[in-house]
Amino acid sequence: MQSRLLGEGLLRSWFVTLEPGDEVMEGLSSFAVRESIDVASFTAIGGLEAASLGFYNVQTKGFDDVKLDPEQVEVLSLMGEITFDEGNPWVHAHVVVGRRNGTTSGGHLLRGIVQPILIVTLNELPHALEPHHV
C-alpha cells in the first residue's frame, strides 16, 4: 500500500458539463490543462451515444477491447482521477453504462461521446506529496 497525503481540505470544485458530441477523455484533459489542475478526483453521471471500453490485461499490460454494441447508454457511474506525468494530463476513468432494458456493462473508459449531457463533479486536490510505502 502506498498513500499520498493530498493536504488539508480541497482546493477548487467544479461542475463540468460536457455537451452533445464532446469526447469525455479529451474534454477532461483539456479542462485540467486550462485550469492548471494538478491532481483531481471526479465522479460523473449522464449519457453517451458511443463508448469504447477496455479491460486491463495483466499479462500484456495493455487494454483488451470490450465488445459493446453502439447505442445510446446512460452513464450510471463514471469515476476516476486526473494526474499529470511530465506535464501531460492522465485521465484514469472507469465507467458503468446502462442500456434501455436496464442491463449494464463497464470497463476502463477509452473514449466516450456525450449525448445529451455528462455532469462531472470535479474536486481539485492539493498537490500530491511523494508517495510513501505504508
Next chain:
Amino acid sequence: MQSRLLGEGLLRSWFVTLEPGDEVMEGLSSFAVRESIDVASFTAIGGLEAASLGFYNVQTKGFDDVKLDPEQVEVLSLMGEITFDEGNPWVHAHVVVGRRNGTTSGGHLLRGIVQPILIVTLNELPHALEPHHV
C-alpha cells in the same frame, strides 16, 4: 463543454441516513430544502426494497421505464447532484443495483424505497457561478 467554478473548498458535509420505508428522491429533496443547500454532490450505498428506474430517451426527452422485478436489491452505487430551479430542488441521480445472485441493473433513479438503510455522503458545494462555455 461548460463549467461552473463552485468556489474553493467545500461547505458543509453530511452523512444522511435514509431509513426503512424512506423514499430516496423525496428524502434528499426535503433534506436539501430544510438545510438550505443550494448545490450539492452525493454518493450513496445501501439497499432498496423497491425501485423505479428510467432510461433517458433522446428523442422524446423523457424517461422510458426500465423493467425491474420488484425485489430487495443492494444499492451498489448511487451518485448525482442536487440543484435548485426557481426554488425547487432537483435531485439528479443514477443508480446501479445488485441482486442476490450478483447480477446488476441500473438507470436514472425515479423512485426508491429504502430497506434497510441508505447512507449518503452529501457535500455542499459553494454556490455555482454562472456557467460559461469553454
Next chain:
Amino acid sequence: MQSRLLGEGLLRSWFVTLEPGDEVMEGLSSFAVRESIDVASFTAIGGLEAASLGFYNVQTKGFDDVKLDPEQVEVLSLMGEITFDEGNPWVHAHVVVGRRNGTTSGGHLLRGIVQPILIVTLNELPHALEPHHV
C-alpha cells in the same frame, strides 16, 4: 431519515494506492487506524484478482454469499465509508466489478485481493456529531 452534520469543509484527503496482493478491507482498516481517521468517505477504481461479495439478507441480517467466478476483474466502482465502533474500524463498501467481456456483477465487498492496483480517493470528514432524526 437521520443526518449527521460532519462539519464544514474536509480535513485530510489522500490517494491510497493498494498494491498487488493487498486485501482491500484490511488495507483500508489499517490505514484508518494508523492515520487516526475517525470518519471518512471513499471512492476507488482499479482491479482485483479475487473478490468475495455478499448480499445483505434482510431476514437473517447477515450476508448471503454472491457466487462469483474467480478471475481478474476491473473495479468499476467501489464506494463507501469508514467509521469506528468502540475503537474498531468499520469499512462499509459496495463494489461493481467488470469482466473481460464487459459484463458486470456487484455486491457488498467482503474481501478483495488487488491486482494490479486500486486507487482510493479518501476524504476524512470532521467528527460526526450525534445523529438526529429528521
